Amino acid sequence: MDVRKTYKLYAAGEFVRSESGRTYKPDGQNNVPRSSRKDLRDMVKAARGAFPGWSRRTAMNRGQVLYRVAEMLDGRRAEFRDLLGGGRAAGRQVDAAVETWVWYAGWTDKLHQFAGTVNPVAGPYFNFTLPEPTGVVGVVAPEEPALLGLVRRLAAALCGGNTVVALASERAPLAALTLGEVLATSDFPPGVVNVLSGKREELLPWLASHMDVNAIDAAGCTADQLGQVQEAAAGNLKRVVPPGPGAEALSPHAGLDLMEFKTVWHPIGV
Amino acid sequence: MAIAKRPSTEMGQRLFEYAAAPEATDHLKIADSYALFVGGRFVEPHSRRRFATVNPATEETLSEVAEADETDVDRAVTAAADAFRSWSRLSGAKRARYIFRLSRLMQERARELAVLETMDGGKPIKESRDVDVPLAAAHFFYYAGWADKLEWAFPNRRPRPLGVAAQVIPWNFPLLMLAWKIAPALAAGNTVVLKPAETTPLSALAFADICQQADLPPGVVNIVTGAGSTGAAVVGHPGVGKVAFTGSTEVGKQIQRATAGSGKHLTLELGGKAANIVFEDAPLDQAIEGIVNGIYFNQGHVCCAGSRLLVQESIVEPLLAKLKSRLGTLRVGDPLDKNTDVGAINSRAQLEKIEGLVNSGIEEGAEIYQPECRLPERGYWFRPTIFTNVAQSYRIAREEIFGPVLSVLTFRTPDEAVEKANNTPYGLSAGVWTDKGSRILWLVERMRAGVVWANTFNRFDPTSPFGGYKESGFGREGGLHGLAAYVELS
Numbered sequence: 001m002d003v004r005k006t007y008k009l010y011a012a013g014e015f016v017r018s019e020s021g022r023t024y025k026p027d028g029q030n031n032v033p034r035s036s037r038k039d040l041r042d043m044v045k046a047a048r049g050a051f052p053g054w055s056r057r058t059a060m061n062r063g064q065v066l067y068r069v070a071e072m073l074d075g076r077r078a079e080f081r082d083l084l085g086g087g088r089a090a091g092r093q094v095d096a097a098v099e100t101w102v103w104y105a106g107w108t109d110k111l112h113q114f115a116g117t118v119n120p121v122a123g124p125y126f127n128f129t130l131p132e133p134t135g136v137v138g139v140v141a142p143e144e145p146a147l148l149g150l151v152r153r154l155a156a157a158l159c160g161g162n163t164v165v166a167l168a169s170e171r172a173p174l175a176a177l178t179l180g181e182v183l184a185t186s187d188f189p190p191g192v193v194n195v196l197s198g199k200r201e202e203l204l205p206w207l208a209s210h211m212d213v214n215a216i217d218a219a220g221c222t223a224d225q226l227g228q229v230q231e232a233a234a235g236n237l238k239r240v241v242p243p244g245p246g247a248e249a250l251s252p253h254a255g256l257d258l259m260e261f262k263t264v265w266h267p268i269g270v
Numbered sequence: 271m272a273i274a275k276r277p278s279t280e281m282g283q284r285l286f287e288y289a290a291a292p293e294a295t296d297h298l299k300i301a302d303s304y305a306l307f308v309g310g311r312f313v314e315p316h317s318r319r320r321f322a323t324v325n326p327a328t329e330e331t332l333s334e335v336a337e338a339d340e341t342d343v344d345r346a347v348t349a350a351a352d353a354f355r356s357w358s359r360l361s362g363a364k365r366a367r368y369i370f371r372l373s374r375l376m377q378e379r380a381r382e383l384a385v386l387e388t389m390d391g392g393k394p395i396k397e398s399r400d401v402d403v404p405l406a407a408a409h410f411f412y413y414a415g416w417a418d419k420l421e422w423a424f425p426n427r428r429p430r431p432l433g434v435a436a437q438v439i440p441w442n443f444p445l446l447m448l449a450w451k452i453a454p455a456l457a458a459g460n461t462v463v464l465k466p467a468e469t470t471p472l473s474a475l476a477f478a479d480i481c482q483q484a485d486l487p488p489g490v491v492n493i494v495t496g497a498g499s500t501g502a503a504v505v506g507h508p509g510v511g512k513v514a515f516t517g518s519t520e521v522g523k524q525i526q527r528a529t530a531g532s533g534k535h536l537t538l539e540l541g542g543k544a545a546n547i548v549f550e551d552a553p554l555d556q557a558i559e560g561i562v563n564g565i566y567f568n569q570g571h572v573c574c575a576g577s578r579l580l581v582q583e584s585i586v587e588p589l590l591a592k593l594k595s596r597l598g599t600l601r602v603g604d605p606l607d608k609n610t611d612v613g614a615i616n617s618r619a620q621l622e623k624i625e626g627l628v629n630s631g632i633e634e635g636a637e638i639y640q641p642e643c644r645l646p647e648r649g650y651w652f653r654p655t656i657f658t659n660v661a662q663s664y665r666i667a668r669e670e671i672f673g674p675v676l677s678v679l680t681f682r683t684p685d686e687a688v689e690k691a692n693n694t695p696y697g698l699s700a701g702v703w704t705d706k707g708s709r710i711l712w713l714v715e716r717m718r719a720g721v722v723w724a725n726t727f728n729r730f731d732p733t734s735p736f737g738g739y740k741e742s743g744f745g746r747e748g749g750l751h752g753l754a755a756y757v758e759l760s
Contacts, residue, residue: 059733060408063415067370099363106366106415109733113750114422126711252422268711270684 010180013190050191310488353489392614433511537745542698546576697739
């Protein structure tokens with residue numbers, strides 16, 4: 001007889017039930033936390049707290065942590081394949097998820113070289129522009145593919161030094177919640193990544209209007225949801241990255257879309 | 271309340287005593303002899319010749335390594351050319367996986383590599399442990415990340431590998447120079463024949479073992495040990511598409527001549543005679559540490575060492591007083607001791623070269639200063655040395671000494687500092703110490719050198735391009751520029 005797992009949220013480095021005590025059964029079998037507004041807010045607080053430390057880590061160090069995720073995920077391929085329904089398509093999805101972490105692990109210390117500039121201004125000034133993380137990012141994972149859809153957005157956001165609160169696929173949250181266990185063993189400081197499950201309609205308005213969230217990756221939003229998110233985002237001028245045809249491609253722009261650009265002037269003269 | 275004044279002179283002159291703190295070596299296995307690493311296997315040399323590699327701190331033979339002749343080099347290039355066909359066609363993502371593996375294995379075996387590097391080369395364990403090995407692993411990690419992103423690195427330029435890369439590296443940072451060479455070459459899809467220096471072959475052979483442990487396809491990396499003639503055979507082989515050399519300017523010129531008209535791509539990282547410029551507004555204590563790091567790091571066996579100290583006249587006296595006092599606290603001796611600051615000179619030949627140049631400095635009229643320190647009886651050692659009253663025409667101000675010897679010159683105006691700093695055929699690096707940011711950038715604009723350190727010295731990072739102007743060579747290693755040295759672009 002097997003020991004069954006209680007699926008929990010991954011919040012501030014710990015595994016917790018929803019404070020609301022509610023669950024739902026997306027697959028008709030497993031009870032999954034149906035997170036509340038309070039759960040979401042707690043996670044935003046944790047993500048904000050983790051931001052200074054994570055964003056000031058060296059790019060090299062962030063790369064090592066993202067690569068560690070690939071190592072941890074690789075060791076649990078079989079488990080994830082089964083969670084995603086088994087079969088070759090599920091296997092390919094897990095492989096692609098591992099590859100995505102490796103790919104973005106390589107970008108942490110290259111985004112500056114790719115997108116930074118030195119600007120030859122017409123005067124005795126040294127002038128340069130560099131990308132910096134925008135802050136706390138809300139990631140709305142696509143409903144499908146349940147693992148890879150989330151990983152693509154998560155890895156890109158973390159790569160640049162943001163901290164994340166991620167909404168798992170509503171219909172198939174098990175892979176996302178299990179990914180939390182992988183993230184928990186990959187040397188992220190607590191709070192850098194948080195994963196919650198539940199009903200989009202209950203959670204999205206609060207994520208979109210939260211005044212301490214800086215950007216939303218709306219990859220998993222329907223057209224209606226996107227409009228609502230964009231409107232609510234205006235409250236504190238959140239950057240909203242809409243779902244797009246390029247969302248499935250591995251691209252440094254997926255990371256840079258969630259970054260600010262800072263320009264520095266410094267005089268030159270004896 | 272009155273604060274008791276510390277008797278500073280006594281404190282400054284007291285010799286600090288440290289208990290011995292040797293690094294353990296029992297976890298390290300050095301074989302009695304090593305073969306060549308060709309086609310993924312260790313193979314006996316065709317030459318049937320071997321030579322000894324010596325611990326410069328004890329003069330004891332550590333091992334016998336193979337001396338590759340032309341036939342051996344030909345076999346290595348053939349193995350690399352065979353491997354190139356599949357390695358260059360492998361997806362970038364798969365190449366990245368292998369290179370990430372190499373990086374991780376180097377991290378896992380870091381202490382073993384550090385101890386080996388120190389025993390074979392004489393550098394202090396704290397440097398090999400904290401600088402050489404971590405940086406070498408970081409280089410592999412950084413370039414692994416480029417292997418699957420070449421199209422992003424060179425958009426619309428169809429990056430293609432160059433073929434077999436012939437790489438010849440020096441003895442001052444054996445494993446780190448190996449990483450600078452091999453990591454970008456593999457990332458771009460090239461295969462490699464690398465010749466380590468004859469006095470420091472062991473860490474490269476340990477790296478060969480790591481290649482096996484990583485299941486790197488046979489022939490992608492080949493290591494041929496030997497001296498100058500082996501290097502000439504590697505560089506001169508017609509099957510090679512790219513030559514990368516780090517070493518002396520003299521040999522660099524020979525290689526440029528030897529490869530002329532061959533169509534081989536060439537990058538050279540050669541000698542230096544860096545100016546380390548200290549302005550009167552510099553934070554003095556910080557500058558002293560930078561000067562010491564600049565010239566005594568790795569016994570001064572550093573091509574970018576800050577070997578010419580240019581000091582603004584108004585602060586010469588306090589600066590020299592502090593510098594001499596600081597020299598008295600440097601621990602010279604057993605490189606395996608964790609407290610050691612200055613280790614052994616790499617070889618007897620190098621020691622003789624340093625002694626010769628130092629004698630020329632004395633004969634030409636410079637004033638020498640060396641702190642009192644006990645040196646071990648066996649091994650190759652040289653005290654940290656400062657020369658004052660140095661004219662620009664003296665050999666010690668013009669030639670690369672590659673030892674712990676600092677020549678002090680002075681200047682009055684910023685323009686004079688620039689003039690003197692650039693008055694050399696070299697152009698690898700420069701240092702500047704001042705509180706004024708605008709002055710740093712003013713000076714940066716005028717330095718004819720590939721790297722300028724401001725209020726720091728001898729910093730290295732895989733993301734940061736390194737290389738020289740003028741007779742310090744051409745091409746860059748590190749960063750995106752370092753990757754460009756290993757691709758053909760449309």
